Amino acid sequence: MAQLIIKNLYHKFGATEILADINFSLAQGKVISIVGPSGSGKTTLLHLCGNLLEIVDGEVDNSFSSQAFAFQDARLLPWQTALDNIAFGLKGGGVAKKQRHKLATKMAFKLGLNNDDLAKFPKDLSGGMRQRVAFARALVIKPELMFLDEPFSALDIGLKQELQHLLMGLVVNEKLSIFFITHDLAEAIKISDEILVLDADPGRIVKQIVLDRPRESRDEDYIFNTTRQLLQDPQIISTFELNFKKK
Ligand SMILES: Nc1ncnc2c1ncn2[C@@H]1O[C@H](COP(=O)(O)OP(=O)(O)OP(=O)(O)O)[C@@H](O)[C@H]1O
Ligand SMILES: [Mg+2]
Structure with missing residues (x-):
């Protein structure tokens, strides 16, 4: 184990x-x-x-x-949409773009975000939503350790x-x-x-x-x-x- x-x-x-x-x-x-x-x-x-x-x-x-991380501040990439921020971690794992977006969207929905939120850039999200995005980004890779x-x-x-x-x-x-x-x-x-x-x-x-x-x-x-x-x-x-x- x-x-x-x-x-x-x-x-x-x-x-x-x-x-x-x-x-x-x-x-x-x-x-x-x-x-x-x-x-x-x-x-x-x-x-x-x-x-x-x-x-x-x-x-x-x-x-x-x-493993994945979540901090007090969301630490999102300001030049990427919420969806791309969430999908970001899957890029390194070699997941194709379409599949990345599919998995990221599914995780985002689980965390109470909707399609409108996902199209926004971090500056246009509330603090709570940014934190949901940060959690979705961490969880989407299905880490064993957080x-x-x-x-x-x-x-x-x-x-x-x-x-x-x-x-x-x-x-x-x-x-x-x-x-x-x-x-x-x-x-x-x-x-x-x-x-x-x-x-x-x-x-x-x-x-x-x-x-x-x-x-x-x-x-x-x-x-x-x-x-x-x-x-x-x-x-x-x-x-x-x-x-x-x-x-
Ligand atoms: N990169 C660094 N270079 C020099 N000193 C540092 C560095 N990072 C942290 N420290 C110092 O190490 C000590 C511990 O810092 P740390 O951030 O781990 O504390 P913490 O328990 O997380 O505090 P808090 O509850 O305020 O977040 C502090 O005195 C801090 O100033
Ligand atoms: Mg600390």
Whole structure:
């Protein structure tokens, strides 16, 4: 079975240490979330795991056959229509143009886009639509592994839930694996099999939380109570700098 295995990963930019002693693995059909304060190295870790950044020390062993990315901003090609943006990833796979457009359209419809939207250039789409296009572009190649860097943070709650639902469907039905970065502990509790809490200077994993309860039975109460419980944990408090002094 495909997996991503990270061993003793270390990273620095110039003389500044960014990540140290990072060890974890992500198996097929699982969701791992990384939470931690701003600047703790989450995006850097994603870039290293996704082979977007050269490794300084340690190992990234990735045996998934395909991977895709979605970031906080959609990062679309401004000179191409929404349809061509979605079809773009299939070009490298040698899929003929007609078939590329067919697959891209099908995926776009699944994400709630219509033919009018598909003919538009990114500048003429709303932020939410651009993010749908970015998701369609990532999903159309049917990746085994998805790297998501706070992809929902600019979205309204309805669209966020819709996309979460779609992704969770793929995790269950297609055994998609997800490496997910979020600032939102409740969101991580909702969708993950495991949460890694990163502390800063340099970024280290200070806590590893395994969520045993099946995803489908994590109701509002469970998410609320687990979030509350975790927010009382001294390590999580210090990681999120929640230790405000009481007057
Ligand atoms: N290309 C780079 N060159 C130099 N320093 C960098 C580079 N990329 C990131 N950094 C630094 O590395 C540290 C970690 O950055 P990173 O973007 O990984 O944090 P993050 O946890 O994703 O933060 P946020 O939650 O704000 O997105 C920061 O101090 C940042 O300034
Ligand atoms: Mg980041």
